[in-house]
Amino acid sequence: xxxxxxGKVVVVPVQWxxxxxxxxxxxxxxxxxxxxxxxxxEAGRAAAAIETVGLEGGGSGRPAVFVADGSPASLxxxxxxxxxxxxxx
Numbered sequence: 304x305x306x307x308x309x310g311k312v313v314v315v316p317v318q319w320x321x322x323x324x325x326x327x328x329x330x331x332x333x334x335x336x337x338x339x340x341x342x343x344x345e346a347g348r349a350a351a352a353i354e355t356v357g358l359e360g361g362g363s364g365r366p367a368v369f370v371a372d373g374s375p376a377s378l379x380x381x382x383x384x385x386x387x388x389x390x391x392x
Contacts, residue, residue, distance in 0.1 A: 312385065313329050313334050313337065314339055315338055316339055323352065326338060327352070333364045342370075354366060367388070
């Protein structure tokens with residue numbers, strides 16, 4: 304698979320029914336995938352699956368996890384987290 308998204312950061316909601324599949328595809332194309340949702344365990348499992356798929360498929364993308372409950376404060380925190388990721392990439 305191509306690395307068209309290398310160096311890009313995308314946000315995927317973990318609780319969306321197709322979120323994990325989308326995250327795996329984006330990661331396989333080289334994107335850093337930020338998995339967002341209220342359940343840290345669920346997001347962690349999705350991140351582990353993405354890492355496994357990446358190792359097996361040779362993709363260079365990587366997962367990151369951010370726990371957010373959808374409140375204004377958690378969304379502000381997510382925005383800050385993403386801004387920091389863009390500064391360091």
